[in-house]
Amino acid sequence: MASRRPPPAILAMLAATAIGCAACAIPATPAARLARHDTASQCPAATAARQAVPLPVSLSGVRGAAALAARFAAAYLTRPAGGSPAGWLARLAPMVTSQLYGTLARTAATPALWPTGQPPATAAVAAVRVRDLAAGSVILTVTARVRQAAGAATTTTLAVTIVQGAAGWAVYDVEPASAGNTG
Amino acid sequence: MTGHGAVRAGLAAAALLVLPVLLIAAATGIATQQAAACTAQPAPTPLALAAIPARYLTLYQQAGRQYGIAWEILAGIGEVESNNGQSGAPGVYSGANSAGAAGPMQFGIGGAAGDTWGGAPVHPASEQTGGYGIDGDHDGVTDVYDPGDAIPSAARYLILHGAPADIEAALFAYNHSEAYVTLVLAWAARYADGGGQAVAAATGPACTPGAAGPLPAGIAGKVLAYAEAQLGKPYQWGATGPASFDCSGLVMMAYRAAGIAIPRTSQQQWAYGRQIPASRVRPGDLVFFAGADGTLTAPGHVGIVLRPGVMIDAPATGQDVQVQPYGTDGLTGYTDPAASGT
Numbered sequence: 001m002a003s004r005r006p007p008p009a010i011l012a013m014l015a016a017t018a019i020g021c022a023a024c025a026i027p028a029t030p031a032a033r034l035a036r037h038d039t040a041s042q043c044p045a046a047t048a049a050r051q052a053v054p055l056p057v058s059l060s061g062v063r064g065a066a067a068l069a070a071r072f073a074a075a076y077l078t079r080p081a082g083g084s085p086a087g088w089l090a091r092l093a094p095m096v097t098s099q100l101y102g103t104l105a106r107t108a109a110t111p112a113l114w115p116t117g118q119p120p121a122t123a124a125v126a127a128v129r130v131r132d133l134a135a136g137s138v139i140l141t142v143t144a145r146v147r148q149a150a151g152a153a154t155t156t157t158l159a160v161t162i163v164q165g166a167a168g169w170a171v172y173d174v175e176p177a178s179a180g181n182t183g
Numbered sequence: 184m185t186g187h188g189a190v191r192a193g194l195a196a197a198a199l200l201v202l203p204v205l206l207i208a209a210a211t212g213i214a215t216q217q218a219a220a221c222t223a224q225p226a227p228t229p230l231a232l233a234a235i236p237a238r239y240l241t242l243y244q245q246a247g248r249q250y251g252i253a254w255e256i257l258a259g260i261g262e263v264e265s266n267n268g269q270s271g272a273p274g275v276y277s278g279a280n281s282a283g284a285a286g287p288m289q290f291g292i293g294g295a296a297g298d299t300w301g302g303a304p305v306h307p308a309s310e311q312t313g314g315y316g317i318d319g320d321h322d323g324v325t326d327v328y329d330p331g332d333a334i335p336s337a338a339r340y341l342i343l344h345g346a347p348a349d350i351e352a353a354l355f356a357y358n359h360s361e362a363y364v365t366l367v368l369a370w371a372a373r374y375a376d377g378g379g380q381a382v383a384a385a386t387g388p389a390c391t392p393g394a395a396g397p398l399p400a401g402i403a404g405k406v407l408a409y410a411e412a413q414l415g416k417p418y419q420w421g422a423t424g425p426a427s428f429d430c431s432g433l434v435m436m437a438y439r440a441a442g443i444a445i446p447r448t449s450q451q452q453w454a455y456g457r458q459i460p461a462s463r464v465r466p467g468d469l470v471f472f473a474g475a476d477g478t479l480t481a482p483g484h485v486g487i488v489l490r491p492g493v494m495i496d497a498p499a500t501g502q503d504v505q506v507q508p509y510g511t512d513g514l515t516g517y518t519d520p521a522a523s524g525t
């Protein structure tokens with residue numbers, strides 16, 4: 001049976017198109033990368049891919065999902081100075097499904113996860129890659145540098161699942177990108 | 184490859200924001216999954232579970248639910264026509280038999296059998312042929328040799344020839360032989376509890392939850408209803424839905440749908456839940472296996488117990504979420520996540 005999903009090579013091309021590709025100029029910031037490829041004609045390989053394989057999500061849809069995943073990951077990992085759990089949740093709320101909101105709300109309501117005196121942290125997205133495409137759903141991995149006020153920056157990668165809802169794309173789930181089972 | 188490390192060391196604040204997804208259990212604020220779509224599908228017998236390849240069983244059940252035909256009727260056809268795709272006879276995997284029948288459901292592609300499939304045996308789904316063949320698995324190709332297409336196409340054929348109201352007439356139209364009708368119904372009766380009978384369409388008043396039989400109440404019912412609703416979706420490493428799952432992703436989201444947060448990977452889930460002996464296993468409990476890359480103490484595979492000896496799981500790359508039997512080979516044990524910490 002033929003696969004329901006695009007071949008990995010096509011996903012790689014899409015990722016390149018959504019975020020920036022080797023054949024194209026790579027802008028300095030993730031936001032710029034996403035914006036730069038809105039014209040959708042700068043990566044010949046991706047253009048060929050679009051012509052060859054019908055994709056379950058349009059190229060503009062992938063771009064939108066990638067942009068949302070980047071915004072979400074940055075907000076999810078950032079803890080501004082003086083910020084509260086309620087503020088953290090409020091920034092995430094417009095981006096997530098009702099089910100994920102419930103999960104995040106319990107995170108925000110757990111005092112042990114918000115210890116007094118915890119240093120603020122700021123996250124900057126370094127890369128967004130497409131892991132999987134399906135009709136109405138995109139899984140992306142988002143790599144971010146998290147810098148604490150007093151300490152070295154660390155790197156973390158999240159798997160962010162975006163779904164198409166009535167009001168547009170929404171974040172459906174967030175997990176560590178390394179988490180999974182082969183079966 | 185398993186994700187033992189939910190969060191890398193040294194991530195400090197970042198880690199604290201990831202961990203809660205794994206640790207917090209609560210019953211409020213989560214939209215509970217509605218019961219699986221009403222299907223009126225009887226449960227497979229042990230014979231069916233043993234004799235029918237898991238993928239075929241899933242496809243029969245999916246097509247049955249979609250078209251409102253008892254899945255075992257489709258299985259009876261598949262058994263008689265191709266031993267559920269396991270026959271090496273000409274025409275099952277390529278070409279056609281002497282009558283021009285092809286694929287696991289033996290549609291006519293020319294010759295004495297006519298051209299019921301329509302067009303070339305394998306053609307683009309966008310091609311309008313006027314035949315009964317459809318692109319059931321939505322892969323862009325209508326392939327008579329692909330059970331993902333052939334089985335729903337057979338269901339469509341039956342519907343267009345009188346099923347489910349007059350299943351015998353539909354079967355006779357499928358293959359013009361009284362003996363064929365009798366044989367298919369006999370296999371259907373062997374493959375499902377109370378099988379071989381026409382069932383109500385999916386919207387009918389007699390409709391009851393399907394492959395799991397009557398679902399248990401409470402948490403287990405919600406867990407199983409969620410898992411049943413995912414049947415047929417593909418395995419994808421690291422995926423937690425809604426379009427695809429890996430084994431532990433399916434389990435985590437099924438419990439999340441029931442208002443219970445459990446850890447992400449099978450190794451973490453094994454350590455999290457309260458272990459229970461086989462004699463006390465109930466529907467909705469988790470069953471663990473060493474799996475492809477785990478061990479008996481750090482199991483790499485997990486499924487949701489549908490009933491003792493049968494589970495719903497996302498098996499591996501290339502396979503869909505399905506109902507399948509399990510044995511003791513590689514079995515680590517069972518847990519009840521809902522009882523964790525009690």
